[in-house]
Amino acid sequence: xxxxxxxxxxxxxxxxxxxxxxxxxxxxxxxxxxxxxxxxxxxxxxxxxxxxxxxxxxxxxxxxxxxxxxxxxxxxxxxxxxxxxxxxxxxxxxxxxxxxxxxxxxxxxxxxxxxxxxxxxxxxxxxxxxxxxxxxxxxxxxxxxxxxxxxxxxxxxxxxxxxxxxxxxxxxxxxxxxxxxxxxxxxxxxxxxxxxxxxxxxxxxxxxxxxxxxxxxxxxxxxxxxxxxxxxxxxxxxxxxxxxxxxxxxxxxxxxxxxxxxxxxxxxxxxxxxxxxxxxxxxxxxxxxxxxxxx
Amino acid sequence: xxxxxxxxxxxxxxxxxxxxxxxxxxxxxxxxxxxxxxxxxxxxxxxxxxxxxxxxxxxxxxxxxxxxxxxxxxxxxxxxxxxxxxxxxxxxxxxxxxxxxxxxxxxxxxxxxxxxxxxxxxxxxxxxxxxxxxxxxxxxxxxxxxxxxxxxxxxxxxxxxxxxxxxxxxxxxxxxxxxxxxxxxxxxxxxxxxxxxxxxxxxxxxxxxxxxxxxxxxxxxxxxxxxxxxxxxxxxxxxxxxxxxxxxxxxxxxxxxxxxxxxxxxxxxxxxxxxxxxxxxxxxxxxxxxxxxxxxxxxxxxxxxxxxxxx
Numbered sequence: 001x002x003x004x005x006x007x008x009x010x011x012x013x014x015x016x017x018x019x020x021x022x023x024x025x026x027x028x029x030x031x032x033x034x035x036x037x038x039x040x041x042x043x044x045x046x047x048x049x050x051x052x053x054x055x056x057x058x059x060x061x062x063x064x065x066x067x068x069x070x071x072x073x074x075x076x077x078x079x080x081x082x083x084x085x086x087x088x089x090x091x092x093x094x095x096x097x098x099x100x101x102x103x104x105x106x107x108x109x110x111x112x113x114x115x116x117x118x119x120x121x122x123x124x125x126x127x128x129x130x131x132x133x134x135x136x137x138x139x140x141x142x143x144x145x146x147x148x149x150x151x152x153x154x155x156x157x158x159x160x161x162x163x164x165x166x167x168x169x170x171x172x173x174x175x176x177x178x179x180x181x182x183x184x185x186x187x188x189x190x191x192x193x194x195x196x197x198x199x200x201x202x203x204x205x206x207x208x209x210x211x212x213x214x215x216x217x218x219x220x221x222x223x224x225x226x227x228x229x230x231x232x233x234x235x236x237x238x239x240x241x242x243x244x245x246x247x248x249x250x251x252x253x254x255x256x257x258x259x260x261x262x263x264x265x266x267x268x269x270x271x272x273x274x275x276x277x278x279x280x281x282x283x284x285x286x287x288x289x290x291x292x293x294x295x
Numbered sequence: 296x297x298x299x300x301x302x303x304x305x306x307x308x309x310x311x312x313x314x315x316x317x318x319x320x321x322x323x324x325x326x327x328x329x330x331x332x333x334x335x336x337x338x339x340x341x342x343x344x345x346x347x348x349x350x351x352x353x354x355x356x357x358x359x360x361x362x363x364x365x366x367x368x369x370x371x372x373x374x375x376x377x378x379x380x381x382x383x384x385x386x387x388x389x390x391x392x393x394x395x396x397x398x399x400x401x402x403x404x405x406x407x408x409x410x411x412x413x414x415x416x417x418x419x420x421x422x423x424x425x426x427x428x429x430x431x432x433x434x435x436x437x438x439x440x441x442x443x444x445x446x447x448x449x450x451x452x453x454x455x456x457x458x459x460x461x462x463x464x465x466x467x468x469x470x471x472x473x474x475x476x477x478x479x480x481x482x483x484x485x486x487x488x489x490x491x492x493x494x495x496x497x498x499x500x501x502x503x504x505x506x507x508x509x510x511x512x513x514x515x516x517x518x519x520x521x522x523x524x525x526x527x528x529x530x531x532x533x534x535x536x537x538x539x540x541x542x543x544x545x546x547x548x549x550x551x552x553x554x555x556x557x558x559x560x561x562x563x564x565x566x567x568x569x570x571x572x573x574x575x576x577x578x579x580x581x582x583x584x585x586x587x588x589x590x591x592x593x594x595x596x597x598x599x600x601x602x603x604x605x606x
Contacts (some may be wrong), residue, residue: 028505031543032401033369040415041479047418049441050430062439064448089430106325113322117315129326132334136534136584138557143337143565145342146351166329197318226424229537232304233565244425248541251429258433276421 016126054262074258079260080267087239088246095157095231095242096224100162103171103220104213110167111175112201113218116187118186126176133169137229139160159234160227171216178212179205222272229255242267327488345575350568352542362575375551375558379465383555387469391476392524399483400513420478428541431471432458458543461552468538468553479524486520487513518599526591533584536561556580 053061055071080086100207113119148159186208187200195203206213231242242248247268251261320327347361348354365483366373402412422430434441435457446454455463490513498508516523536557546562547554554562560580564573 029404029406032404032406035397036401036406036412039394039477043415043418043474046421046430046434046441046474049434053433064439064444076396104331110323110326113319117319117322118312119316119319122319125323125327129330131328132586134584135334135338136577136580138534138560139341139581140334140337142560142570142574142577143341143382144333145565146340146344146570147333147337149351163329163333165325166333167326169326172326184516197315197322224421228425228541229561247425247429251432252544258436258439261429261559265429269422269424269426272423273421280417290542 010036044110050262050266053258054266056259058257058259061257074265075236075259076267079250079263082260083246083250083264084242085246085264085267088241088243091240092225092242095160097223098157098161099164100159100217100220103168104217106165107171107216108175108206108209108213110199111172111179112197114207115176115179116184116200116205117197129169129172133173141229141233148234154234155236157235157240159265160230168220170275171220174216175209175212176210182208214279217277221275225272322335341574342578343471344571345578347571348569349571349574351570352568354571358571362572363579365572366576366579369466372387372551372554372559376556378552379552379554380535380556382465383469383535384529386466386470387535388525388528388532390469390473391479391528392521394473395483395524396475396517396521397479397513398477399480399487400509403484403487416477416480418478419475420481425541427475428471428538431467431474432542435467458553459549464543464549464552468535468542471538474534482524483517483520486517490516522591522599524597526588529587529591530584533580533587551587 014230048066052066052068054075055073056068056075057072060068102225114122114129144159145154148154153159182205186204190200190204226244227242228244228248231245235241236246247264250264346357346359348356348358377462398416402409402416407413437443437454439461440457442457443454455466457463457467493514494512495508498512503511534557536555539553539558540554540561541547543553547558556576557580560573560576563569563576
């Protein structure tokens with residue numbers, strides 16, 4: 001477009017064609033903004049509605065107004081204390097921490113093996129590992145429940161935490177991709193100095209992969225924090241509930257006081273919102289790597 | 296002399312290689328144990344259990360194909376759950392992909408307020424878990440929910456009852472999943488980023504319109520990303536049921552309109568404790584998933600373009 005003034009000979013046809021091009025561009029951009037605005041309102045309105053409801057006085061919940069008058073911040077405290085959410089939060093935090101440690105540690109070990117060491121059957125085993133990602137959770141859930149009930153683990157957190165210490169295929173895949181990108185010369189140098197593979201893994205590879213380990217740890221935390229089916233299946237003692245189970249029970253137990261349900265929901269989502277916003281960069285990266293599955 | 300001289304380094308190399316292999320097996324050992332104990336073993340067990348009347352506590356008798364016969368020929372709930380799952384898959388997967396591709400292509404253009412749009416599109420990625428399902432229960436509340444407030448304000452006199460209506464409960468779930476899918480545009484944006492600019496320049500020189508550029512450059516170059524989303528989308532939709540468990544009360548209501556295949560298996564296994572029958576249904580689900588994956592990979596050879604692929 002900057003070339004308009006520089007064009008040596010501006011014939012009327014050329015000017016008209018440029019104008020047509022300009023009108024076309026403006027029309028296209030307007031259409032694009034309109035579509036984006038429509039999709040954005042579809043995304044935004046439910047979220048704002050949630051916030052609005054959470055702050056409404058009891059008598060305004062059924063009304064269609066968007067601005068609560070006055071905003072009732074007390075709703076958050078009431079929602080939180082009407083059910084032992086503090087206890088659920090502690091339960092969930094401990095459980096999630098165990099999952100994060102287990103998944104990150106074991107997945108990185110296995111990923112190192114697949115990324116950097118040659119052994120017979122490696123590609124076959126890696127293929128098997130990838131294909132297990134396709135297995136519907138339902139297929140393994142039933143026999144796993146039988147296994148854990150025979151071990152008398154039902155009712156405890158063991159069925160939810162112990163399997164995480166044996167690696168998670170998706171995280172193994174992500175970390176393997178990252179480890180393969182680290183120059184081999186660094187490991188070779190250490191190997192010549194007589195370092196064993198575990199030393200190389202823990203002193204060379206891990207320190208160079210902090211960003212991807214953080215990505216995996218955050219995704220693992222999200223998975224554990226948001227897990228519902230596992231906890232609801234294995235945890236029956238109300239004192240051991242996680243926040244997600246507590247929230248679902250809160251809905252069915254209360255006479256659906258929407259302002260309280262929305263307030264509690266916002267608090268439960270808060271850790272994920274904060275972590276995701278703070279580490280957005282890592283997640284973008286994780287999404288980009290996982291896109292590599294397709295290639 | 297020459298032979299021994301030659302043999303020494305070779306034995307050294309061999310032992311190096313053996314050492315490396317041993318280390319490799321040790322590193323992947325956690326996964327291998329987990330695979331045997333938590334995946335392969337349990338799956339073989341459930342395959343066996345699918346031919347029995349297993350109920351965890353008392354019964355474990357071989358009943359041959361009875362479970363499979365019952366499933367296919369005399370269990371209307373099974374077919375209802377298959378129908379519900381197909382309905383959800385057929386609508387949600389294409390809608391989610393279309394919303395994702397269109398949003399990403401628009402966001403990728405030089406449109407005003409780009410940062411703002413991107414932030415908004417990121418929102419469904421951070422609003423997750425049971426909480427966001429609670430939000431949707433409230434949004435779709437027939438009397439006071441946001442959706443029907445909106446529909447009434449634009450002149451719809453009798454808006455749908457959503458989760459209280461067998462006809463509208465699945466569309467409500469499809470809307471929910473479309474909302475969450477907008478958070479998945481990151482992958483499309485990454486795919487768009489990878490398209491060489493020269494292709495568009497060449498198309499412009501040839502006088503291709505914006506629409507033709509979208510059809511003939513963007514879509515083919517994005518096909519591998521779309522294909523990836525298609526596989527994971529269909530796979531996810533076939534196993535969709537957790538949201539229904541949380542959103543509907545009792546799960547699967549009204550009139551079993553949200554009784555998805557996974558939910559029916561869950562109810563059979565953990566409410567009715569009919570583990571044998573549930574295992575049979577789970578295995579059928581597994582086989583269907585595998586067949587679909589095979590079809591998709593076979594089909595992808597025909598219409599997916601991988602850059603830098605050697606054939």
